[in-house]
Amino acid sequence: MVAPFVRHRGRAVTLPRRDVDTDQIIPKQFLKGVERTGFGPALFHDWRYRPDGSPDPAFELNSPDAQGATILITGPNFGCGSSREHAVWALAQYGFRAIIAPSFADIFVANCYRNGVLPVRLPATLVDALIRSTEGGVYEVMVDLEQQVISDDRGFSARFSAEPYGRELLLRGLDEIGRTLLEEPSIAAYERSHA
Amino acid sequence: MTRTLFDRVWDAHVVRELADGVALLYVDLHLVHEVTSPQAFAGLKREKRTVRRPERTLATVDHNVPTGERSVPIADAVAARQVDALSANAREFGIELFDLQSPGQGIVHVIGPELGATQPGMLIVCGDSHTATHGAFGAFALGIGTSEVEHVLATQCIVLNKPRNLEARITGRRAPGVAAKDLILALIGKIGTAGASGHVIEYTGDAVSALSMEERMTVCNMSIEAGARAGMIAPDEVTFDYLEGRPRVPTGAAWSAALGRWQTFRSDATAHYDAQVRLDAATVGPQVTWGTTPGMVADITGRVPDPAQLATEHERQAAARALEYMGLVPGTPLEGIPIDRVFLGSCTNARIEDLRTAAEVVRGRHVASRVRAMVVPGSQRVKAQAEREGLDRVFTDAGFEWRNAGCSMCLGMNADVLGAGERCAATSNRNFEGRQGRGGRTHLMSPAMAAAAAIEGHLVDVRAW
Numbered sequence: 001m002v003a004p005f006v007r008h009r010g011r012a013v014t015l016p017r018r019d020v021d022t023d024q025i026i027p028k029q030f031l032k033g034v035e036r037t038g039f040g041p042a043l044f045h046d047w048r049y050r051p052d053g054s055p056d057p058a059f060e061l062n063s064p065d066a067q068g069a070t071i072l073i074t075g076p077n078f079g080c081g082s083s084r085e086h087a088v089w090a091l092a093q094y095g096f097r098a099i100i101a102p103s104f105a106d107i108f109v110a111n112c113y114r115n116g117v118l119p120v121r122l123p124a125t126l127v128d129a130l131i132r133s134t135e136g137g138v139y140e141v142m143v144d145l146e147q148q149v150i151s152d153d154r155g156f157s158a159r160f161s162a163e164p165y166g167r168e169l170l171l172r173g174l175d176e177i178g179r180t181l182l183e184e185p186s187i188a189a190y191e192r193s194h195a
Numbered sequence: 196m197t198r199t200l201f202d203r204v205w206d207a208h209v210v211r212e213l214a215d216g217v218a219l220l221y222v223d224l225h226l227v228h229e230v231t232s233p234q235a236f237a238g239l240k241r242e243k244r245t246v247r248r249p250e251r252t253l254a255t256v257d258h259n260v261p262t263g264e265r266s267v268p269i270a271d272a273v274a275a276r277q278v279d280a281l282s283a284n285a286r287e288f289g290i291e292l293f294d295l296q297s298p299g300q301g302i303v304h305v306i307g308p309e310l311g312a313t314q315p316g317m318l319i320v321c322g323d324s325h326t327a328t329h330g331a332f333g334a335f336a337l338g339i340g341t342s343e344v345e346h347v348l349a350t351q352c353i354v355l356n357k358p359r360n361l362e363a364r365i366t367g368r369r370a371p372g373v374a375a376k377d378l379i380l381a382l383i384g385k386i387g388t389a390g391a392s393g394h395v396i397e398y399t400g401d402a403v404s405a406l407s408m409e410e411r412m413t414v415c416n417m418s419i420e421a422g423a424r425a426g427m428i429a430p431d432e433v434t435f436d437y438l439e440g441r442p443r444v445p446t447g448a449a450w451s452a453a454l455g456r457w458q459t460f461r462s463d464a465t466a467h468y469d470a471q472v473r474l475d476a477a478t479v480g481p482q483v484t485w486g487t488t489p490g491m492v493a494d495i496t497g498r499v500p501d502p503a504q505l506a507t508e509h510e511r512q513a514a515a516r517a518l519e520y521m522g523l524v525p526g527t528p529l530e531g532i533p534i535d536r537v538f539l540g541s542c543t544n545a546r547i548e549d550l551r552t553a554a555e556v557v558r559g560r561h562v563a564s565r566v567r568a569m570v571v572p573g574s575q576r577v578k579a580q581a582e583r584e585g586l587d588r589v590f591t592d593a594g595f596e597w598r599n600a601g602c603s604m605c606l607g608m609n610a611d612v613l614g615a616g617e618r619c620a621a622t623s624n625r626n627f628e629g630r631q632g633r634g635g636r637t638h639l640m641s642p643a644m645a646a647a648a649a650i651e652g653h654l655v656d657v658r659a660w
């Protein structure tokens with residue numbers, strides 16, 4: 001059960017790279033746990049920390065303006081590769097509520113919707129415009145899932161369209177399993193006719 | 196209305212349409228492994244739910260297990276806890292488990308087909324993106340996240356948006372020395388790592404029909420590297436021959452009935468695809484990746500590309516970053532790039548035919564002195580078969596390490612990892628930064644190409660052998 005996502009205003013940080021894969025988001029050495037928690041500090045581990053363990057000041061998330069960011073703006077095909085949901089757990093536990101990119105990998109999107117994280121697809125030109133807006137220092141963005149609109153205080157406004165099923169999961173913070181269990185008669189009927 | 200193979204499999208599994216294009220679908224086979232399942236089982240227990248159909252669920256340990264000696268306990272305490280958690284969960288919920296001691300243990304996508312558990316027309320899921328492998332049998336097989344794993348355990352169903360359908364038509368004759376791996380790498384190079392996102396790929400054409408069952412698995416396996424939700428190939432005589440007599444496949448009258456049903460899983464001649472791409476197999480040479488995505492790939496006769504020549508700013512930046520990570524200079528011929536390690540393994544290329552092909556290349560030769568090379572069979576059954584054929588001796592005589600089954604250095608969750616700056620010729624499927632170890636540099640290629648590279652100590656065109 002996750003908290004509903006209706007609208008959110010927060011600080012944005014950019015990671016202007018394409019094909020950011022889930023191995024980068026959460027490297028394999030952090031997949032050995034049996035819990036769903038504790039992944040935030042390991043987010044983007046190999047980019048975020050130098051081999052000696054100190055934060056790499058050149059990495060975008062380590063910049064002073066990025067501290068407390070809850071919205072990630074990034075390049076196409078974000079979340080590609082491994083199906084590991086740990087990637088979304090890490091993003092969510094770090095504090096991200098929404099990710100804006102020109103495109104996402106399919107399994108990653110499914111994982112986001114089940115963890116209260118909104119993936120927002122915008123045309124590349126609009127994503128580039130948002131990325132430019134972050135260059136002048138602290139920048140806040142408003143994400144409205146109910147209206148399906150992204151906006152800022154400087155007059156930017158763009159519509160996006162979320163997958164209807166995923167949107168409903170987020171808006172209502174639904175327990176998907178509980179909901180499917182209500183379909184028991186249909187599932188049982190399917191099983192009988194395919195026995 | 197005409198239908199594609201994918202439409203037919205989809206339609207056969209709809210429990211209920213939930214909304215336009217969204218359906219609750221029934222899962223025939225749920226494969227489970229130790230890394231993406233513990234949180235799902237924990238969720239079930241927390242909510243006091245059970246596994247709806249344990250007999251449709253099959254578990255193995257593969258991702259984090261050591262590939263060395265099996266008689267000693269797992270040295271990595273954290274990994275051991277995960278393996279133990281799967282044993283305990285399998286016991287508690289009545290799920291069949293192929294554990295480290297089992298002769299049936301292996302990479303989840305190798306053992307499903309090996310057992311004959313993977314069958315045409317099925318809907319198969321697993322908390323692993325390379326579940327696409329099973330599509331080689333005409334199944335709709337896809338990777339899912341851990342929340343969905345929990346959902347399938349509890350309900351035996353999954354909610355999906357119906358993906359679109361892309362036909363990848365591969366025609367023409369492959370030249371000698373060109374492998375199934377080269378076809379799929381060339382296709383990914385052509386359409387890009389997101390070229391099939393939102394789609395299920397159906398591979399068609401005479402070059403696909405000509406593939407063996409294991410080669411088809413290699414092709415479907417890497418569908419995810421093109422961004423696809425799944426990859427599929429219509430079942431035919433090759434499929435049925437492979438399946439007949441396998442442990443989980445029906446026999447007698449049930450076999451005939453199954454065969455009749457399986458034959459219906461194909462696309463109509465006039466079926467509509469949402470997108471199409473074509474590839475002429477005759478134009479494809481052995482492929483090698485030069486960058487940090489599987490789409491950064493070229494013919495072995497090519498050179499490391501110059502990022503400045505690429506079309507878009509995004510591509511230029513990505514290529515420049517990749518070359519910096521890979522320690523490569525634009526214009527360098529790919530053939531001749533020295534390597535330190537060779538990894539023959541993974542769910543892409545560690546089945547018996549892969550090992551036979553690689554063994555033919557190394558027979559009577561020796562691994563270059565600068566190279567450390569390992570063979571990690573895809574399953575313990577593949578390993579045993581290879582040993583019956585004497586392939587283990589061919590490899591060990593040539594200086595390869597001969598390991599037990601697991602994912603191993605495909606993702607480096609166990610002790611098999613690259614050191615920083617080490618360059619590896621790998622038969623696996625991902626060359627992402629750090630995938631095989633932080634700072635490690637991966638070049639993806641076919642088993643024959645990796646074997647030849649091991650002997651020469653650098654990337655080499657296997658056709659010249």
Ligand code: SF4
Binds near residue numbers: 257303323623624
């Ligand atoms: S061999 Fe590699 S790609 Fe295949 S299941 Fe294991 S980790 Fe995943």
